[in-house]
Amino acid sequence: MKEMSHRVSKAPKSAIRELFDLALGRSDVISLGIGQPDFQTPEPVIQGNINALKKNITMYAPTRGVPELLQQLENKLIKVNKIKSKWNENIMVTNGGSQAITLAYASIFNPGDELVICSPNFVSYLYCGLFFGIKVVEAERNEDFSPNIEKIKNSITDKTKAVLINSPNNPTGHALRLNELHELVDVIIENDLYLITDEVYENYIYEGLKHTSPASLNGMFERTITVNAMSKLFSATGFRLGYVVASKEIIDLMEKFHQYTVAGTNHAAQYGFIEALKMDTKFFDKIWKSFDKRRLFVYDRLQELGFETVKPLGAFYIMPSTKNFNMTGDEFSREIMKEQAVAVVPGSIFGKFSNHMIRISYATKMEKLKEAMDRIEKFVKSF
Ligand SMILES: Cc1ncc(COP(=O)(O)O)c(C=O)c1O
Structure with a gap:
């Protein structure tokens, strides 16, 4: 048989999936690996989807999304x-934040172009680069996981087309402070670059910080592609709905790619999303408090156990170093799964500067978190 795609073969199978394979057949595993909230999708969202199906909304949706949903998104964005x-020029509904990222890549890059990201960062940014023939340049973050502006500047070449940011961040838990965002934006404007901004965790932000969308800043709308989704706010990762916001020219290009690759998104699910956007966002207050509590609990416990850990400012992840235990992140995650049946993700999958780290998701019930932290304690005290 002839060779298959080099670009796709080069991407490793998801290490998170491999971890789940290790856990297979074991009923005692506590997973701190999962990137989805643990609360129930709100009832109006589910009903919106069911009602649409009952009305036989089962045919192709308009390519860019149902107009009522796009209008709701326009309101939400402002x-x-x-x-x-x-709504009819700058927004498109996508198959989750994931496809919004793919569309961002498809619309602005040519093979050989370069994209700068802070590292560690969300794993899809690296492999989408591979699929589109783009060089993804990793600029190592500062020790507190804030962006290192000098390293970002030094990563820019005449081939650089864009910078991609994700705040609040998966996996580090960093959330950009306004001054950090302004510094980044200055670099982007000075170098005439595009900015891709992944804001899927915009509601998960702590320590009094406020999320600012770069597309709202002076002179940034035309050069910014904003990626977002219903997945994390509404605990609806299985709905597979997200959206992109960009200039008309970029959205027009995305529409072509979208049309010929996926022909739209789930029609009935979009009615669930409409109901979600009609909800009073206060529904999230209680959930936010619970996540904040878990964040502080896990941070304190890790510190007590001797991990070097940055206090997360956003999302629902924390990324401690395993250096104090003389282990790489890969070794740590493998051994703790074998010894204590706790699933944590090795830092190495998030880029080349996080081999000595693990990512812990605290989007799991407090009782389980407590049990998991007790098991981590047993593990690190055993040597
Ligand atoms: C930073 C980031 N962006 C995008 C996504 C993908 O979101 P979705 O499930 O909506 O495709 C994730 C999922 O974990 C994520 O962490």
Whole structure:
């Protein structure tokens, strides 16, 4: 047989999936690996989807999304993100935040172009680069996981087309402070680059910080692609719905790619998303408090156990170093799964600067978190 795709073969199978394979057949495993919230999808969202199905909304949806949903998103963007956009020019509904990222890559890059990201960072940014023939340049973060502006500047070449940011961040838990965002934006404007901003965790932000969407800043709308999704806010990762916001020219290009690769998104599910956007966002207050409590609990316990750990400012991840235990992140995650049946993700999958780290997701019930931390304690005290 002839050779298959080099670009796709080069991407490793998800290490998170491999971890789940290790856990297979074991009923005692506590997973701190999963990147989805643990609360129930709100009832109006589920009903919106069911009602649409009952009305036989089972045919192709309009390519860019149902107009009522796009209009709701236009409202949300102005109210929550201070982004001025037009629903019929600047917004498109996507198959989750994941496809929004793919569309961002498909619309602005040519093979050989370069993209700068802070590292560690969300794993899809690296492999989408591979699929599109783009060089993804990793600029190592500062020790507190904030972006290192000098390293970002030094990563820029004449081939650089864009910088991608994700705040609040998976896996580090960093959330950009306004001054950090302004410094980044200055670099982007000075170098005439595009900015891709992944904001899927915008509601999971702590320590009094506020999320600012770069597309709302002066002079940034035209050069910014905003990626977002219903997945994390509404605990609806299985709905597979997200959206992109960008200039009309970029959205027009995305529409072509979208049309010929996926022909739209789930039609009935979009009615669930409409109901989600109609909800009073206060529904999230209780959930936020619970996540904040878990964040502080895990941070304190890790510190007590001797991990070097940065206090996370956003999302629902924490990324401690395993250096104090003389282990790489890969070794740590493998051994703790074998010894204590706890699943944590090795840092190595998030880029080349995090081999000595692990990622812990605290999006799991407090009782389980407590049990998991007790098991981690037993593990690290055993040597
Ligand atoms: C930073 C980031 N962006 C995008 C996604 C993908 O979101 P979705 O499930 O909506 O495709 C994830 C999922 O974990 C994520 O962590």
